[in-house]
Amino acid sequence: xxxxxxxxxxxxxxxxxxxxxxxxxxxxxxxxxxxxxxxxxxxxxxxxxxxxxxxxxxxxxxxxxxxxxxxxxxxxxxxxxxxxxxxxxxxxxxxxxxxxxxxxxxxxx
Amino acid sequence: xxxxxxxxxxxxxxxxxxxxxxxxxxxxxxxxxxxxxxxxxxxxxxxxxxxxxxxxxxxxxxxxxxxxxxxxxxxxxxxxxxxxxxxxxxxxxxxxxxxxxxxxxxxxxxxxxxxxx
Numbered sequence: 753x754x755x756x757x758x759x760x761x762x763x764x765x766x767x768x769x770x771x772x773x774x775x776x777x778x779x780x781x782x783x784x785x786x787x788x789x790x791x792x793x794x795x796x797x798x799x800x801x802x803x804x805x806x807x808x809x810x811x812x813x814x815x816x817x818x819x820x821x822x823x824x825x826x827x828x829x830x831x832x833x834x835x836x837x838x839x840x841x842x843x844x845x846x847x848x849x850x851x852x853x854x855x856x857x858x859x860x861x
Numbered sequence: 862x863x864x865x866x867x868x869x870x871x872x873x874x875x876x877x878x879x880x881x882x883x884x885x886x887x888x889x890x891x892x893x894x895x896x897x898x899x900x901x902x903x904x905x906x907x908x909x910x911x912x913x914x915x916x917x918x919x920x921x922x923x924x925x926x927x928x929x930x931x932x933x934x935x936x937x938x939x940x941x942x943x944x945x946x947x948x949x950x951x952x953x954x955x956x957x958x959x960x961x962x963x964x965x966x967x968x969x970x971x972x973x974x975x976x977x978x
Contacts (some may be wrong), residue, residue, distance in 0.1 A: 754903070782963045793865075793952065793969035794904065801963060839903050847964055848894065848917060851903035 753778055755842045755852035763858045769828045772855045774840030776821040781845035783816050783823040789836040797825070797838075827857070835859045863887075865970035867953050873976045874943045882938045882973040886955030892964060893936050895928055896952040898972070904952055910936060911958065943977045950974045 755776045764770055774783060782801045786794040799807045800816035800823055813826045827834055837856045841849035866885040874880050886893050892911055896904035897920075906920040912933035921928070925944075930936040940947055951974075954967040 784964075784967070786967075793971045794967075796966045796968070799963065799966065807966075841967075843963055846917070847892070847911075847958070848906050848909050849964060849967065850906060851896075854901075854903045 753842075753844075753850055755840050755850065757838075757840060757852040757855045759855060760853070761856040761858070763860065764830050766830060766832060766859055766861055768830055769826070770830060770857065772825045772827070772838050772840075772857075774823045774825075774842075774852050776842050778821070778842075778844055780816075780818065780821055780823075780842055782843040783814075784841035784843065784849055785812070785814060785823075785825050786839045786841060786851075787834075787836045788839065794839060830857075830859050832859050832861065865953055865955055865968050867951075867970035867973050869973055870971065871974050871976075873978065875978055876944060877942050879939065879941045880943055880975060882940075882951050882953075882975070884936045884938070884953030884955075884970060886934065886936070886953070887968055888934075890955035890957055890968070891933075892956045892958035893930060894954045894956075894964075894967065895936070895938050896954065897922075898950045898952055900949075907938070907951075940975075943975075945977050948975055948977045 785797040788794040840852040895907040898904045909917040910930040925941045950972040952972045954969045956965045
């Protein structure tokens with residue numbers, strides 16, 4: 753049931769864009785996105801709910817295709833502070849999150 | 862405090878010892894979650910409380926793992942007779958859980974890193 757993320761890792765130069773994908777084999781109620789820096793706690797980025805509602809930070813955008821059970825996180829004009837490992841979390845309507853395999857993002861100057 | 866607090870931050874145990882990990886969630890947060898994170902992996906769900914009720918413990922790997930939240934605030938994760946495979950970071954998260962069945966934004970603590978020798 754663990755969501756699969758792609759790519760597993762990506763290296764960007766500052767200012768470049770990236771897309772991180774998350775696929776589930778099971779119907780989703782919502783998708784969450786978190787970023788975790790090395791040795792730190794995961795930090796909330798966004799929730800995408802079934803039906804199109806989104807809650808999150810202004811500088812982050814994402815999409816949720818309910819039919820395909822997929823979500824994508826869009827990082828534009830990347831900054832050094834965007835570095836970290838990104839996790840999607842799938843909610844199947846049972847009040848818990850199942851986190852994905854992770855995508856490690858490295859931003860270089 | 863303003864965030865989720867976990868203690869100890871680091872724990873080294875000899876195989877066979879019992880350990881207790883504490884989580885102090887954000888005041889007023891109804892839901893509390895425990896996750897286990899192995900090196901280089903995503904957090905894996907262990908158990909979930911709503912107030913003092915443990916509603917889901919399906920992720921606990923064995924009967925050596927036990928969690929409680931007796932007064933609906935502070936929670937303790939106890940691991941009995943620790944094994945080397947228990948070595949991991951144990952993350953606690955809390956949420957307001959106002960929009961069930963979605964869990965809402967999870968606020969994570971910095972975790973307790975357990976090393977079993």
